Structure formats: structure tokens, C-alpha cells
Amino acid sequence: MTTRIDTRFAELQTQGRSAFVTYVMGGDPDMATSLDLIKALPKAGADIIELGMAFTDPMADGPAIQAAGLRALKAGMTLKKTLDLVRAFRKDDNATPIVLMGYYNPIYIYGVDRFLADAKTAGVDGLIIVDLPPEEDSELCIPAMKAGLNFIRLATPTTDDKRLPAVLANTSGFVYYVSITGITGSAAADSSAVGTAVARIKRHTPLPVCVGFGIRTPEAAQAIAERANGAVVGTALVDVLAKSLDAEGKATAKTVGAVVDLVASLAGGVRSARQAAE
Amino acid sequence: MNSRLNSFRSGPDERGHFGMFGGRFVAETLMPLILDLEKAYADAKNDPAFQREMAGYRKDYIGRPSPLYFAQRLTEHLGGAKVYLKREELNHTGSHKVNNVLGQILVARRMGKKRIIAETGAGQHGVATATLCARFGLDCVVYMGAVDVARQEPNVIRMEMLGAKVVPVQSGTRTLKDAMNEALRDWVTNVHDTFYCIGTVAGPHPYPMMVRDFQSVIGDETRQQMQEAEGRLPDSLIACIGGGSNAMGLFHPFLDDSSVEIFGVEAAGHGLDKLHAASLTGGRPGVLHGNRTYLLMNDDGQIQDAHSISAGLDYPGIGPEHSWLHETGRVKYLSATDEEALSAFQLLSRLEGIIPALESAHAIARVMDLAPQRPKNHLMVVNLSGRGDKDVPQVGDILKGRKKT
Numbered sequence: 001m002t003t004r005i006d007t008r009f010a011e012l013q014t015q016g017r018s019a020f021v022t023y024v025m026g027g028d029p030d031m032a033t034s035l036d037l038i039k040a041l042p043k044a045g046a047d048i049i050e051l052g053m054a055f056t057d058p059m060a061d062g063p064a065i066q067a068a069g070l071r072a073l074k075a076g077m078t079l080k081k082t083l084d085l086v087r088a089f090r091k092d093d094n095a096t097p098i099v100l101m102g103y104y105n106p107i108y109i110y111g112v113d114r115f116l117a118d119a120k121t122a123g124v125d126g127l128i129i130v131d132l133p134p135e136e137d138s139e140l141c142i143p144a145m146k147a148g149l150n151f152i153r154l155a156t157p158t159t160d161d162k163r164l165p166a167v168l169a170n171t172s173g174f175v176y177y178v179s180i181t182g183i184t185g186s187a188a189a190d191s192s193a194v195g196t197a198v199a200r201i202k203r204h205t206p207l208p209v210c211v212g213f214g215i216r217t218p219e220a221a222q223a224i225a226e227r228a229n230g231a232v233v234g235t236a237l238v239d240v241l242a243k244s245l246d247a248e249g250k251a252t253a254k255t256v257g258a259v260v261d262l263v264a265s266l267a268g269g270v271r272s273a274r275q276a277a278e
Numbered sequence: 279m280n281s282r283l284n285s286f287r288s289g290p291d292e293r294g295h296f297g298m299f300g301g302r303f304v305a306e307t308l309m310p311l312i313l314d315l316e317k318a319y320a321d322a323k324n325d326p327a328f329q330r331e332m333a334g335y336r337k338d339y340i341g342r343p344s345p346l347y348f349a350q351r352l353t354e355h356l357g358g359a360k361v362y363l364k365r366e367e368l369n370h371t372g373s374h375k376v377n378n379v380l381g382q383i384l385v386a387r388r389m390g391k392k393r394i395i396a397e398t399g400a401g402q403h404g405v406a407t408a409t410l411c412a413r414f415g416l417d418c419v420v421y422m423g424a425v426d427v428a429r430q431e432p433n434v435i436r437m438e439m440l441g442a443k444v445v446p447v448q449s450g451t452r453t454l455k456d457a458m459n460e461a462l463r464d465w466v467t468n469v470h471d472t473f474y475c476i477g478t479v480a481g482p483h484p485y486p487m488m489v490r491d492f493q494s495v496i497g498d499e500t501r502q503q504m505q506e507a508e509g510r511l512p513d514s515l516i517a518c519i520g521g522g523s524n525a526m527g528l529f530h531p532f533l534d535d536s537s538v539e540i541f542g543v544e545a546a547g548h549g550l551d552k553l554h555a556a557s558l559t560g561g562r563p564g565v566l567h568g569n570r571t572y573l574l575m576n577d578d579g580q581i582q583d584a585h586s587i588s589a590g591l592d593y594p595g596i597g598p599e600h601s602w603l604h605e606t607g608r609v610k611y612l613s614a615t616d617e618e619a620l621s622a623f624q625l626l627s628r629l630e631g632i633i634p635a636l637e638s639a640h641a642i643a644r645v646m647d648l649a650p651q652r653p654k655n656h657l658m659v660v661n662l663s664g665r666g667d668k669d670v671p672q673v674g675d676i677l678k679g680r681k682k683t
Contacts, residue, residue: 104565109578133303163309
């Protein structure tokens with residue numbers, strides 16, 4: 001089955017460029033601002049949107065994304081409302097892929113089958129669940145694939161050649177290469193090491209490989225986009241959003257614009273990259 | 279499935295499951311290391327040299343076996359069952375935590391790891407880890423919620439004296455669960471040289487099994503000591519439960535002895551209808567910190583704040599094997615409030631001259647109503663998991679009315 005993710009990567013390949021993948025936390029700092037923001041992302045140059053599902057205990061995230069999740073929860077965000085956000089986005093945009101990213105417990109409590117049905121109906125295309133390695137595929141990965149959603153796996157520097165086939169076995173949509181061992185918002189990996197790692201993964205899979213962690217500038221985005229099929233930026237966007245808030249952590253008139261400006265600038269970096277020969 | 283009917287001691291399965299509980303819910307970065315650890319632990323477990331080395335340190339460094347002490351005045355006061363205390367508070371570093379840390383540090387050395395990280399609530403696990411790291415010349419970083427740093431200051435000072443770096447955790451609720459989050463973040467970042475020494479029977483497989491095995495020395499000794507003292511098995515066992523490692527260590531060797539009643543005591547905090555830390559009584563199955571287990575959470579799957587007067591029990595989860603023992607009914611899980619623990623703390627201090635840790639006082643609190651209901655020939659063992667020195671300033675303040683629980 002073809003998802004919006006597959007379609008998007010096919011289009012980008014025709015255009016000969018890499019994807020710009022943007023991460024924002026759903027409901028940060030509130031539902032209305034968050035909806036305005038994700039609606040504005042495609043026009044600013046985002047090819048794929050990753051939407052964070054807020055969780056109290058995000059143990060693979062750095063301080064910026066931890067704080068974003070807590071802001072969203074404080075404003076009343078729930079998993080159900082995250083799906084509402086996607087549904088509202090889909091009214092005007094039926095092409096930009098949306099990937100939900102987060103942790104398993106809220107989905108487990110929502111109920112796996114009900115969640116997958118509701119997510120598919122809302123217009124979600126894929127899932128990245130940080131705390132579900134291949135060893136736990138029967139929990140959500142296999143049911144998600146059956147429900148027609150991509151299950152996008154993280155590969156890391158510790159995922160060696162022996163382990164890669166297991167990690168890739170049930171992966172679809174794209175592979176997300178986490179370029180460093182660390183939490184979100186950590187320092188960047190150097191781009192030549194990233195190139196080597198991407199080439200290594202590509203020897204094991206025909207899927208597009210997107211690279212994230214530590215990308216903050218158009219130059220860094222360009223360097224990654226030249227070596228992978230996509231560059232993912234999250235913490236840098238969340239940081240800019242946080243700086244635009246008032247003293248109580250509420251949205252201001254500048255909030256959406258501040259993030260959109262950075263997205264446009266980073267998208268320029270991605271678009272100026274010449275994609276590596278496949 | 280048949281094996282489960284025949285034995286409560288055969289778990290976990292090869293994927294780390296105790297029934298539906300347990301598992302390996304961790305980020306991919308950690309998965310290869312967890313598989314390495316599983317293999318390294320299996321090798322160590324079957325290596326007589328490892329077992330000999332551990333036995334040597336248990337005897338001469340920790341001071342084991344810990345006594346099984348007949349609490350005569352407590353028994354007379356309660357007027358029922360004969361109450362024995364398993365004196366884990368007499369171990370080097372003052373609690374049962376050192377049993378597990380010794381085992382894990384010896385495994386870490388076999389794996390060639392030079393840097394050890396740990397989370398701690400009351401500070402007992404942190405102190406034990408700092409101690410063994412000092413003994414073996416390893417770098418040690420301990421994550422501790424900022425709230426706990428404030429209420430367990432003596433242990434913070436001890437850890438620093440032992441050469442450990444104590445990192446106060448400011449994220450989330452700034453207690454044990456957040457310390458564990460922060461330790462996991464460190465581990466993901468420094469996975470190449472770092473060993474995560476988890477302090478309880480929780481986390482991803484193989485930790486719940488490995489920590490249980492290292493703590494089972496408590497129950498193994500108790501069985502032998504009770505045989506020597508009374509010529510038979512005990513009739514009941516009682517232990518407090520945060521994550522549940524002292525309880526699992528006492529319980530596990532007796533799980534298949536159906537004549538032995540087993541009671542775990544969770545922290546009921548201000549009361550089960552208010553803020554508490556009783557995951558089995560007030561929670562439901564979910565996934566956190568690498569395993570599926572009972573957790574305190576809201577209807578959206580967001581983890582809720584736990585509360586207990588005792589920092590060591592102030593955790594919204596519990597080890598997965600306890601969740602399974604709860605659902606199978608083999609162990610009965612009760613709870614004790616902050617107030618009940620405070621009363622028990624004072625009672626044991628005055629009757630036996632033993633100041634218990636506030637954690638262990640929760641178990642004593644339930645002994646106070648279970649023992650009187652049992653006949654005088656009933657043999658009841660309570661795990662005195664830690665000593666109360668660390669709690670003296672806090673309890674002193676509360677009793678003088680300067681502070682609320």
C-alpha cells in the first residue's frame with residue numbers, strides 16, 4: 001500500500017532533492033497556535049511533518065522537547081487532541097505526510113487497535129515510537145502495518161551491521177538515522193560520518209534514509225541533505241518557539257512567524273543541496 | 279504455560295516477560311547494550327569464579343549473612359505472631375541495596391565498563407553504588423531528584439565523600455522517576471563506556487531478573503536461618519515495596535512454598551484516595567522505564583506524581599514481577615500511610631532499639647495489625663531493609679511539628 005510518505009519521496013526523487021522534515025510538539029504551547037503553525041509549515045518548505053505526542057516522561061528527549069511536552073500537557077493536550085489536530089490539518093492539506101512521534105504508554109492506554117483506526121481516519125501516515133525496538137514489534141509495529149500506517153524505525157550509531165537487518169525488517173516509509181548516541185538537542189555529528197553511516201544503511205535497504213539530531217543551521221541542513229534523503233530538524237524549531245512565548249509560557253503574536261521564518265531559512269539550505277548519487 | 283502452574287519461580291521467559299509484564303521497551307541506541315548485558319550476566323551467573331568472587335565480597339565487605347533476629351519486645355507488645363527481623367539494615371552502607379550493586383558492579387567489570395551511573399530516591403542505592411565504585415576505582419555519577427536531594431541530605435554528603443558526582447534532577451516532578459529518566463538520558467548519550475546500575479527490580483530485561491537474583495540472598499539466608507532457629511519454614515513474610523527489590527529478594531526463594539503467606543506493603547502516602555505511591559492498589563498496567571508494569575497514571579497515559587513520606591518508595595511504578603505476582607494472587611499487596619509509617623518508625627525505635635528506614639517502617643506498620651491476628655506459634659519475618667539514620671533529621675522535624683509529611 002502506498003502512503004503519503006511513499007508518494008512524497010517519489011515526488012522528491014523526480015525533483016532530485018532531499019526532504020526537509022520538521023518536528024514540532026503537538027499542542028505546544030496550545031491547540032490553536034499549534035494548528036496555525038503546522039498549517040504554515042508546508043508553505044515555509046516542510047516536506048514532511050513530525051508531530052510530537054506529549055508525554056510526561058520523554059526519556060530520549062533533551063530539555064527543549066521535554067519542556068515543549070510539558071507546556072502542551074499543561075494547556076490540556078491529550079493523545080485524542082493530537083489526532084484532532086491532524087484531522088483539522090487534513091481539511092486543507094491532503095498531501096503533506098504527517099508522522100506522529102512519541103512514546104508508547106499513551107497509545108497503549110488509548111488502546112492499540114482503536115488508536116490505529118482513529119489515527120488512520122484522522123490522516124496520520126506514520127509512527128515513530130521511541131521506546132518500541134524490534135524486540136517489541138508485536139505490540140504496535142505489526143498492527144500498524146496491517147492498519148496501513150508506516151512504522152518508521154530509528155537506527156543509531158550503535159545499530160551495527162549484525163543488528164541492522166532486524167531493525168529494518170518491519171520498517172516502512174523511511175528510516176530515521178539518529179546521527180549521534182544521545183538525546184534530542186545534543187551536538188551534531190560531523191557530516192562525513194553521517195555520509196558513511198547513511199551509505200551503510202543503504203546497503204541494507206531501498207528505503208529513503210533521513211537524518212536527524214543536532215541540525216540547527218541552513219548550512220548543517222544542506223550538508224545533511226547532500227548525504228541523505230532527508231534532514232530532520234526538531235529542537236531548533238522548538239527552541240525558537242519557546243523564545244517567542246511570554247513570561248507565562250503563552251503564545252504571542254510572534255510565535256508562529258518565528259518558527260516559520262526558521263523553517264523557511266532551513267528549507268533553503270535543504271533545497272540548495274545537490275542530492276548524492278543514489 | 280504449564281511451567282507457570284508448577285512454579286512461580288521460573289520467570290521471566292527469554293524475552294523478559296513475567297506473564298504480560300516486563301519486556302524491553304527502550305530506545306534503539308540502548309538495545310545492543312541490553313543484549314550484551316543479558317549475555318554477560320548469563321555467562322557470569324554460570325561462572326563459578328564469579329559466584330566465588332561475589333560470595334567473598336558478600337562475607338567480608340558487606341558483612342553477610344545478615345542476622346535473622348527475634349524481636350522479642352515487639353512480639354510481646356503485639357501479642358500474636360512471633361516476629362523476626364531480617365537485619366538488612368546491618369549491611370555495609372545500611373540497606374539491602376548493596377547486595378544488588380555488588381553483583382552489578384562485578385558484571386560491569388567483566389564487561390570492561392569504567393563509568394557507572396545510577397538513579398536514587400532515598401539515596402540508599404546511590405550510596406551503595408558510590409561505595410562499590412570507590413572500592414573498585416570506577417567513575418560514578420548518581421542522578422537524584424532535586425526534591426530528594428533536599429530531604430535526604432545526609433546521603434548526598436555520603437555519596438560525595440565517596441567520590442561520586444551527585445546530579446540534582448530538576449525535570450518533571452524532581453523525584454525518583456525523573457532521576458531514572460535522567461539516568462536513561464545519560465546512558466543513551468554515553469552508551470559506549472557506561473554501565474547503568476539500576477537500583478530495583480525494574481527497567482528493561484534483564485534488569486528485573488538480574489536484580490532479583492542478586493537480592494535473593496536475603497530469602498535464601500532467611501530460609502536457612504529460620505530452619506536453624508525454629509526448625510521449619512516461616513509462616514509469613516512481609517516487606518515494603520517501592521520498586522520492590524528488597525521484597526523480591528525475600529519473597530522469591532519462598533514463592534513455591536504454598537504454606538508461606540507473603541505480603542508486600544506499598545506506600546499509601548496521604549491516603550489511597552489522595553496522593554500516594556501505591557501502584558498496584560491505585561494504578562493499572564502501562565509502559566515506562568523499559569517495562570510493562572502497574573503504574574500511576576491518568577486516562578491519557580500520562581504518568582502521575584507519586585507521594586510518600588519515604589523518598590525510596592516515592593515512585594509511580596513497581597517491578598514487573600510484582601505486577602505478575604499480584605495478578606496471580608501469590609503475593610498479597612497491602613499499603614501503609616505516611617502516618618502509619620511514622621508510628622511504626624517510633625514503635626520499633628523504642629521497643630527494639632532499632633531505628634528503621636522510613637521505607638522499612640511501612641512494612642512494620644502492617645506487622646502491627648497482622649501479627650496480633652496470628653497465633654503465638656506463627657513465624658512472621660519482616661524485612662528490615664534499611665536503617666533510619668538518613669531519616670532522623672526529617673522525622674525529627676515532623677515530630678516537632680515544624681514540617682508536614
